[in-house]
Amino acid sequence: MKRSDPRLSHRAWADEAVRRIEADVQRSSDTHLIPVALPWPGIALYLKDESSHPSGSLKHRLARSLFLYALVNGWLRESSTIVEASSGSTAISEAYFARLLGLPFVAVMPKSTSPEKIAAIEFQGGRCHLVDSAAAVYGESRRLADETGGHYMDQFTYAERATDWRGNNNIAASIFEQLELEPDPIPRWIVASAGTGGTLATLGRYVRYCRHTTKVCGVDAERSVFFDFYRTRDGALVRGDGSRIEGIGRPRVEASFMPDVIDAMVKVPDVWSIAAMVALGERLGRAVGASTGTNLIAALLCAGDLARRNESGSIVTLLCDGGDRYRRSYYDAAWLDEQGLRCEDEQRAVETWMDTGVEPPAHLFAREGLLR
Numbered sequence: 001m002k003r004s005d006p007r008l009s010h011r012a013w014a015d016e017a018v019r020r021i022e023a024d025v026q027r028s029s030d031t032h033l034i035p036v037a038l039p040w041p042g043i044a045l046y047l048k049d050e051s052s053h054p055s056g057s058l059k060h061r062l063a064r065s066l067f068l069y070a071l072v073n074g075w076l077r078e079s080s081t082i083v084e085a086s087s088g089s090t091a092i093s094e095a096y097f098a099r100l101l102g103l104p105f106v107a108v109m110p111k112s113t114s115p116e117k118i119a120a121i122e123f124q125g126g127r128c129h130l131v132d133s134a135a136a137v138y139g140e141s142r143r144l145a146d147e148t149g150g151h152y153m154d155q156f157t158y159a160e161r162a163t164d165w166r167g168n169n170n171i172a173a174s175i176f177e178q179l180e181l182e183p184d185p186i187p188r189w190i191v192a193s194a195g196t197g198g199t200l201a202t203l204g205r206y207v208r209y210c211r212h213t214t215k216v217c218g219v220d221a222e223r224s225v226f227f228d229f230y231r232t233r234d235g236a237l238v239r240g241d242g243s244r245i246e247g248i249g250r251p252r253v254e255a256s257f258m259p260d261v262i263d264a265m266v267k268v269p270d271v272w273s274i275a276a277m278v279a280l281g282e283r284l285g286r287a288v289g290a291s292t293g294t295n296l297i298a299a300l301l302c303a304g305d306l307a308r309r310n311e312s313g314s315i316v317t318l319l320c321d322g323g324d325r326y327r328r329s330y331y332d333a334a335w336l337d338e339q340g341l342r343c344e345d346e347q348r349a350v351e352t353w354m355d356t357g358v359e360p361p362a363h364l365f366a367r368e369g370l371l372r
């Protein structure tokens with residue numbers, strides 16, 4: 001974009017940047033809502049398919065909101081390097097928008113991140129800066145942004161602030177709009193897992209703002225602090241290890257995780273997340289990511305909760321991204337062996353659960369706010 005009077009040109013540059021992002025929205029269509037058959041009469045499940053965004057995951061919405069938030073705050077310049085701490089999905093989506101605006105992009109991520117995600121970021125013109133542990137991404141991102149005179153997007157802090165929870169085509173408004181002609185247009189439960197917690201914050205705030213009776217169920221991965229934080233509200237909780245389910249689960253309590261807008265919480269062992277990922281992929285005829293498996297387990301627990309209360313209604317959860325990003329991890333038998341995550345038995349149990357409603361032993365899934 002042409003340089004001119006630095007004071008005016010900055011404002012003109014930012015105006016053009018906002019126009020480009022809005023034009024990108026205009027060119028894009030909304031993501032689909034896919035019904036999935038369940039064995040309980042009167043209980044329906046829908047998947048919000050966020051893998052169909054141009055940058056391939058639910059993070060496309062967040063990345064767009066973070067760029068607009070930074071632009072309207074005057075935090076970006078035509079020479080700004082964008083830096084983000086991400087396990088991959090957010091970085092892929094932010095690299096997409098950085099390229100749209102002609103800005104350099106650096107993703108700071110654990111070196112355990114899947115090679116497919118690294119390739120996807122580089123395909124969008126981004127650069128990957130690998131660090132040893134998940135806990136090191138924050139400090140290193142700050143350092144790199146200071147070093148380059150760039151901007152640290154910081155999804156973990158701003159996810160809940162940058163997204164418009166009143167509507168404006170956020171994920172919640174889109175779900176309710178797409179359910180309007182369904183037998184139960186106001187879902188009993190909306191289920192989502194947490195990485196930043198931004199998606200859950202948007203869902204929880206929207207249903208409260210619209211005064212819907214819908215309840216929000218949060219889901220946590222195995223190696224993460226969110227579930228224990230939800231129960232204890234101990235904000236100082238930390239873990240030394242990182243989550244094995246990419247995109248969700250965190251070693252510390254993130255600023256965008258809002259427990260007060262979440263009505264129930266479930267914790268899912270990693271082997272069941274992967275088992276559900278495979279079982280669902282076979283029903284859909286295409287591979288999904290592991291965090292979608294985590295979501296499915298909690299959605300089935302919510303369905304069981306309704307069935308035990310002899311109640312009916314609809315449940316919505318998220319298909320967060322496609323499985324093609326995990327060929328060399330969750331879809332690789334050798335990797336599963338190495339991680340001790342072979343899940344054939346669990347996969348069969350999930351299939352039985354989805355066919356007959358027979359739930360695996362209750363002790364397997366810690367839950368708060370749901371009937372056992």
Ligand SMILES: Cc1ncc(COP(=O)(O)O)c(C=O)c1O
Pocket residue numbers: 057058059088089090159193194195196197198199200246247248289291292320321
């Ligand atoms: C694949 C995947 N699923 C789920 C999530 C969780 O979304 P949120 O950050 O809004 O909590 C993420 C976040 O990065 C993700 O990458």
